[in-house]
Amino acid sequence: SIDNIIPLHCRKVWSKHQVKKFEDNEGFQQRFIGHVETTLARSLYNCDDLAAYEATSLSVRDNLIINWNATQQRITARDPKRVYYLSLEFLMGRALDNALINMEVEKPDGKGMESSRALVSKSLDDLGFRLEDVLEKEPDAALGNGGLGRLAACFVDSMATQNIPAWGYGLRYEYGIFAQKIIDGYQVETPDYWLNFGDPWEIERNEIHVPVTFYGYVDRPSGDTSTLAPSEWIGGERVLAVAYDFPVPGYKTSTVNNLRLWKAKPTTEFDFAKFNSGDYKNSVDQQQRAESITAVLYPNDNFNQGKELRLKQQYFWCAASLHDIIRRFKKSHKPWSEFPEQVAIQLNDTHPTLAVVELQRILVDMEKLDWHAAWDIVVKTFSYTNHTVMQEALEKWPVGLFGKLLPRHLEIIYDVNWFFLKEVEKKFPKDLGLLGRVSIIEEASPERQIRMAFLAIVGSHKVNGVAELHSELIKTTIFQDFVKVYGEKKFTNVTNGITPRRWLKQANPKLAELIGQAIDDPDENYLLDMSRLTELAKKADDPDFQEKWDKVKAANKVQLADLIRDINNGVDIIDREHINNTLFDIQVKRIHEYKRQQMNIFGVIYRYLAIKRLLKEGASIKEVAKKYPRKASIFGGKSAPGYYMAKLIIKLINSVAEVVNNDKEIQDLLKVVFIPDYNVSKAEIIIPASDLSEHISTAGTEASGTSNMKFVMNGGLIIGTVDGANVEITREIGEDNIFLFGNLSENVEELRYNHQFHEAEMPTELDVVLKCIESGKFCPDNASEFRPLTDSIKQHGDYYLVSDDFESYLATQELVDEVYHGQRQEWIKKSILSVANVGFFSSDRCIEEYSETIWNVEPVKPEE
Ligand code: T68
Missing domain, CATH: 3.40.50.2000 (Glycogen Phosphorylase B;)
Structure with missing residues (x-):
């Protein structure tokens, strides 16, 4: 074992040189420059943000590795x-940001520990870098x-x-x-x-490698023919796991x-049979396949x-x-x-x-x-x-x-x-x-x-x-x-649950801080015991606190608007002047028919047509805005590359955005945005900016959902079906604080069965939408482009029950508008109460249960 390698008298020398963690600005800067100059072989003169990111990460990693070693030794000892x-x-x-938040250093006054983020930020400042830019790399x-x-x-x-x-x-x-x-x-x-x-x-860890075998045949050396007897698998192909x-x-x-x-690597073995038969290239090729x-x-x-x-x-x-x-x-x-x-x-x-x-x-x-x-x-x-x-x-x-x-x-x-x-x-x-x-x-x-x-x-x-x-x-x-x-x-x-460190503290530092102040926990220990959030409920009616709460949301919405402007080549889609008066309605998740992004975009089309109709009937934009106040419908998510219908849904969203966003007549009452390349770091910007998010799967299909929890933890309200964890979210935060609609999972089977036999009865609202799509309004060059989407509902049994839930979806969206625009204080109160009762959905609770x-x-x- 490794214990025997170093002779006792040498260990003294080792312990004299114990590696130390950085604990202050000096210490960090020394490590940072050390990594820039030796590990990266760069210097003051060619250290850009990327190199700064690498050197910062390596410096922070050094600290983590020291703790990692101590953790592993402790566990080995206690077994x-x-x-x-x-x-x-x-x-x-x-x-990086997550490590900075989780990893602690001693406070400058020596009284206890604090997150290392402030220290590293200050150090980087002194070295000529901004932490925000470094993190972005x-x-x-x-x-x-x-x-x-x-x-x-x-x-x-x-x-x-x-x-x-x-x-x-x-x-x-x-x-x-x-x-x-x-x-x-x-x-x-x-x-x-x-x-x-x-x-x-x-x-x-090149020293930790495991040979793994595939193919070949089975032998039973004992002569016992039973498959229950010890057997030998003579493998055909071998690769190394590193x-x-x-x-x-x-x-x-x-x-x-x-x-x-x-990671898979070729073994160092060499197929001499192939080599000797002159097939050198093939013997190398086969080795290389390992990496695939x-x-x-x-x-x-x-x-x-x-x-x-x-x-x-x-x-x-x-x-x-x-x-x-x-x-x-x-x-x-x-x-x-x-x-x-x-x-x-x-x-x-x-x-x-x-x-x-x-x-x-x-x-x-x-x-x-x-x-x-x-x-x-x-x-x-x-x-x-x-x-x-x-x-x-x-x-x-x-x-x-x-x-x-x-x-x-x-x-x-x-x-x-x-x-x-x-x-x-x-x-x-x-x-x-x-x-x-x-x-x-x-x-x-x-x-x-x-x-x-x-x-x-x-x-x-x-x-x-x-x-x-x-x-x-x-x-x-x-x-x-x-x-x-x-x-x-x-x-x-x-x-399921989610970690409040990443999804509250890291994604929404302003809200995390405000909560810490409100519940008298400036060190944010509540992130370890989210049941403490219930103390927030006391503040739900406090107008001063409501105002602070709303300001955090508004600032987060500005950040998202910035992101949207960036992806739109620097041109704003959402009107800056009215951000705090525009409902940000967000659906971000994998694109899948069962998650029903199609129902969401149909709802958007319905709204657009309704606005147009009112205008045509002579209503002023102000009057229209009373019924259909400002709203930005924001989508994001990837489709599996081979999933035809999901890809068509993405295309429909973008085509609708094109028409709606360029329609001067409706002014800025409605905007549609598809954010490309939804991923974790974009989620950290998008989720804190939501007023409303959509979790509208066909009842019984979404096992849990976890973004629903993330949105609620960030003070967003949700509209959703009675599915997955929405049910427990409702129980925890109260049914007054969530917009539920739609059929229940116990009725899904019967509804589907009925679709087979009855001429599909389209609700009028949906019929209007589907006809509009079929008219080619959103695809004038190829009028039948979205036919598979409308057909799946009209002709192919509407497996995901969009037609059954569409009316209650629209009605619930109307209610959302009423509360958001008509009773803003009520809305903010709901938001505060939701966060106060979201503690159950911390993944710490899951891990305790497991x-x-x-x-x-x-x-x-x-x-x-
Ligand atoms: C999701 N599943 C559930 N699968 O859809 C979601 N599948 O309701 C639940 O909240 C979440 O798991 C966590 O429990 C998936 O994300 C996959 O990504 C997947 C990947 C490969 C093969 C099959």
């Missing part, structure tokens, strides 16, 4: 149960699609903050989610090569956890594409991570039976389900445990989070493809299924259909498929949904039969 969060996506966004780490990936990022923040001994494991994609350009109204994808200038936050570590600092704690991402495994993130959300390279990514990542976890476990020389007392592994969706099978393979084939003893350990170790009930998103793999890539794993899955089905049969001998319904193997044509969600359930001791409604729905729909088999207790709920009810782990606190 507690650890959590491993396996997620194919970590949508981290920028790291950091590219987003966009290794995720949407909610699922951002949830993982919030969770690692909360786990560090709560001193939970936890590591995240994922993949280090060279290309994150594509950058979105809008050209002539259409989405165009461009590659996100985020590592262009290198990443100062990553620590490459570890890259990203420090994850907690807030107001010295704990720094680790996010370990794997971690080249790119698959850009789909809530959709299963079923590509072989995706399966390869999944196994590569699971195998490397498990190897690493087991290596760590083995250091403590405990028996395998104690593995589940030392290790909890959380599966973020079914993407890491292969880890279940890989652990079984290691225990049986390499560690020679009895098959059932091994399986008992596996089930106690794993737990699985489901994020969707939509069929098209559930992962399935054809057994042919799977067996070719992972022949031994396929055998194990068949065995797992065999024992599982035997158990089911014993329990329910009369239920003939049940076996087929719960089988991990689906007997489908043209080929059998492995149902990964079923495998994850069978291989886990707990399964959770991500909001109450969703957790109930999985029990009555997709996993109904498993509730029958295992009972209710295996299925539980952990409602720790207590699923992982059974405890914090390891740094000594004071």
Whole structure:
């Protein structure tokens, strides 16, 4: 072990030179200049903002690494149960500002600690840089699609903050989610090569590399032909997984956890057979293919594409991570039976389900445990989070493809299924259909498929949904039969949450400060205990406080208007003079039919036509403004590159914007904006600026949603359907403070059924809108361009029930206008009360629930 390398008498020399963290301006500046001149090999004369960003990050990283080392040593010494969060996506966004907020330094007066942000800002000033400009140089780490990936990022923040001994494991994609350009109204994808200038936050660990095997065949050296016997997998292709570590600092704690991402590299082995046959080029090519495994993130959300390279990514990542976890476990020389007392592994969706099978393979084939003893350990170790009930998103793999890539794993899955089905049969001998319904193997044509969600359930001791409604729905729909088999207790709920450090303090520093003052907590300790926000309620009626509250919102809206001007080549779309009198109505999230951005833009079209009609009837603009006061409809979000309908929705939004924004007659009563390339750092500007945001999915389709929580935490009101976490948000903040509308999830099935048989009955309002679109108003050069969108409602059964919810949507929007423009104080009061009661949605609360009810782990606190 490493302990033996350095002789005792040399350790004295080591400790004499202990590396120190910077704690004041002098210390920071010394490190900064050190990094500029040596690490970056630059100087005072050619240090630009980018170099300043790199040197600042490296200096801050130095401090984090010192805390990281202390954290890891502490955990190794105490050897507690650890959590491993396996997620194919970590949508981290920028790291520097977050580190500055989370990492503390001693206060100048020596009395306690404070965030390091002020110190670094002052230091940079003295060196000739502005922190704001330096922060802008950091590219987003966009290794995720949407909610699922951002949830993982919030969770690692909360786990560090709560001193939970936890590591995240994922993949280090060279290309994150594509950058979105809008050209002539259409989405165009461009590659996100985020590592262009290198990443100062990553620590490459070439010494930590794990060989990973694919293809090949299975042998049973013992001569035992049973697949239950220890077997040998003779792999065909080998690649190396190399570890890259990203420090994850907690807030107001010295704990720094680790996010370990794997990169695929060729092995140093060389195919001499190919070489000798004269095929040198091919033998090199095959090696180079290794790198393609971690080249790119698959850009789909809530959709299963079923590509072989995706399966390869999944196994590569699971195998490397498990190897690493087991290596760590083995250091403590405990028996395998104690593995589940030392290790909890959380599966973020079914993407890491292969880890279940890989652990079984290691225990049986390499560690020679009895098959059932091994399986008992596996089930106690794993737990699985489901994020969707939509069929098209559930992962399935054809057994042919799977067996070719992972022949031994396929055998194990068949065995797992065999024992599982035997158990089911014993329990329910009369239920003939049940076996087929719960089988991990689906007997489908043209080929059998492995149902990964079923495998994850069978291989886990707990399964959770991500909001109450969703957790109930999985029990009555997709996993109904498993509730029958295992009972209710295996299925539980952990409602999602978000980190208030990034989504309040970092995104909205002014509001965070105002709250700190109002609840007499200037050090902002409430960010660790968001239940303290309830004290804000006392101020909800205080006119002075309301005014301050409104001023913060107005300033944030100006910031967003600046961003919108920038993307519009310096030309304002939203009238500057009336910003505080314009309702900012925002819908930012992945573009998906189930999220119903189409309903939102139909509502905008309806409003536009209504304004035009009133004007035509002779009303003055003032009179019109009474009914349809100023509003800016703001959209943002990416579509999966192959998702035709979602892309058409983006095009429609942009085409409507073109017409509406250039219609002089309506003056500035209505504006439509599509913000290109929505990502985490743009969200940090957009979300604090909302008056209203839209969370309007077809009831039962949005498992939770997390941006709904972010908007509420920033004092925005929301309009939404009775879906996902909207339900619990309503319970927490009160139904007077949210604009709910639409059909309930229990009625969705019947409504859909009815669409099939009745001539679609369009509400008049929707009919007007669809006819206008079909007239070519928004696409004069290609009048039928948006036909697929209108047809999907009129001709193809309106699967997402836009026609059923449209009238109540419009009516609720009218109510929004009335309150915002007619009773502004009421509006602000609602906003304050919402924030006062949003505490439940801190991801700290989620992590406590997971720790207590699923992982059974405890914090390891740094000594004071
Ligand atoms: C989201 N899912 C849910 N999936 O849609 C959202 N899918 O309701 C929920 O709040 C959030 O998860 C967190 O629980 C996703 O974001 C994906 O991005 C995804 C990615 C790959 C494959 C399938």
